[in-house]
Amino acid sequence: MSTAEETAGGEAQAWGEVTPDAARRLLIAAVEAFAERGYHATTTRDIAGRAGMSPAALYIHYKTKEELLHRISRIGHEKALEILRTASGRAGSPTERLADAVSSFVRWHAGGRTTARVVQYELDSLGPDARAEILGLRRLVDAEIRGIIEEGARSGEFDVIDVHGTTLAVLSLCIDVARWFNVGGPRTPEEVGELYADLVLRMVGAAGSARAAGSGADPQT
Amino acid sequence: MSTAEETAGGEAQAWGEVTPDAARRLLIAAVEAFAERGYHATTTRDIAGRAGMSPAALYIHYKTKEELLHRISRIGHEKALEILRTASGRAGSPTERLADAVSSFVRWHAGGRTTARVVQYELDSLGPDARAEILGLRRLVDAEIRGIIEEGARSGEFDVIDVHGTTLAVLSLCIDVARWFNVGGPRTPEEVGELYADLVLRMVGAAGSARAAGSGADPQT
DNA sequence: GGCCGCACTAAGCGCCCGCTCACCTTCGGC
């Protein structure tokens, strides 16, 4: 599927912060390989090969194969967190902000499925320390969604029986997109984002949740 | 986490159909190992060791390590399908049947998380032929849920804009339980099943979906 | 009671893994 830059970075996924150019190419190659085959089934020779380098080149920029996964995981989680914080920090009602958060989070999982897959499903392949660090970031992600739901519940705009459980379900829905979404499939990331935002609003019992389909993305500002 | 029988078969998960006793022990050991570490990170020595046998014993009952995963996957998917068919084949309104299907499906994913994890997340480790076979079973699972939703939509009992998309989301929600559910956590499989059934009824716009919490399972007939 | 066959083991084969090391090329500074 074409070059590394297009596949893994296609959706304007950053990776720009990874500074030596060769290190970035290796990292993007690793994201692709991990997403396709999984961390343990990917060899360092495969990663280096995809980046157009010899196996030994990898170890100039990264200490171990695990460090690659760790870096990918941290950058990915930070990006996810940033997306949610942008949505939840905007002005607007909990309903608007939850719809915005879910649709942009889903768009990220669908559009950058390659990255999202690694970020969401290869966590267990990290060692204890790295894993603990990433779990900390995940708690922040969780808190972001829970915050919006709590606010809506407090104001009476939402009707939720179990805030924690509902938060878990909303995140489940979003994250699982990375498992099934197919780039060649019938739906665009935008369509899935809109559909899922609507479904989530129904889950939290928001008032006018059965919105008309077909309009563009949700209005901003 | 005690013995193999308890961990992987704890929730009355069958495996009874796996006939030579040694073959069953190996299979259960494989389920545990695959669930903990993933297929590729699991060694045949680990599987045999958990079953209390020498590495070579595995190859008396299974041709390859992949055959183990294939068998687990097929039996697991058949069990999942059976659960959904039982629920959807019952008498009752689409609302009742959908709630029943989701709650029992979720209970299976939460309670038999070890098995469900392998079944739902190790699919890509299968070779093309075995993978295709299992994907056929997954389409049947999908059809079962979609059938109920379609019926409810046709009768006007549900209010869904996108039947396929909603089906996908319902399955997402259920399947993702296998990713996050923790046996030692604060929720029982039954509680999660009930919560998720309620959330799904909201997603499909079923009439009296905001049911009071605390009661037993949904009423039947 | 002798023998067959089956379930299982001890040992190990060939391969490929993550990773290393000695060496090479390129290039800016003076």
Next chain:
DNA sequence: GCCGAAGGTGAGCGGGCGCTTAGTGCGGCC
């Protein structure tokens, strides 16, 4: 024009992998 650092390569190490094979203990059948 020479020099050292940075970034890269080819060859290969120790080890663990999936899987095989020769041999062993043992229960069932005549």
